[in-house]
Amino acid sequence: KNEVEQSPQNLTAQEGEFITINCSYSVGISALHWLQQHPGGGIVSLFMLSSGKKKHGRLIATINIQEKHSSLHITASHPRDSAVYICAAHNDMRFGAGTRLTVKP
């Protein structure tokens, strides 16, 4: 059983929709990363957060350390948001399996 779990595994949305990806972890952590991986393998660090909420453009990440849960939201989704989104525990960088997002025009 992976100690970092994401849901859903796959997500298809229409352009413009509001998207939520969830991450739950069973180990205590000090912070959590959200990463984006496009086809071809490049990984980009989106957020690292230890409490509350962070926002960057159309992306919003929230975390509740006590509940061991984080969410990544994308507002006004666009086809270029199509990628795999991965959460990872900061302490030892255990990764979730990723959520494959496809945004259709």
Place this chain on the structure above:
Amino acid sequence: DTGVSQDPRHKITKRGQNVTFRCDPISEHNRLYWYRQTLGQGPEFLTYFQNEAQLEKSRLLSDRFSAERPKGSFSTLEIQRTEQGDSAMYLCASSLGGYDGYTFGSGTRLTVV
């Protein structure tokens, strides 16, 4: 280019051969991480360095795998006697530590035939 660079980008090798990959982190980053990613899976942690010290190794890192960071700058990951199951993308990342974010390299894709 001030990002994390990995070399080579692609490596095809015959089973049983040894391979070595290199990672050059962002120069001021003292932490360096190696990961392995197979198709459809998230990255799996292999090992990480704080400067030249290897602080943690995953049990995934069998005795055929060895990593070094001799001067606390670039790192190498060597796989001896490669097996087909070693075929994967090998990713390197670096960070300043603390609560700073990570920067990933583009990875080395290994195919063992």
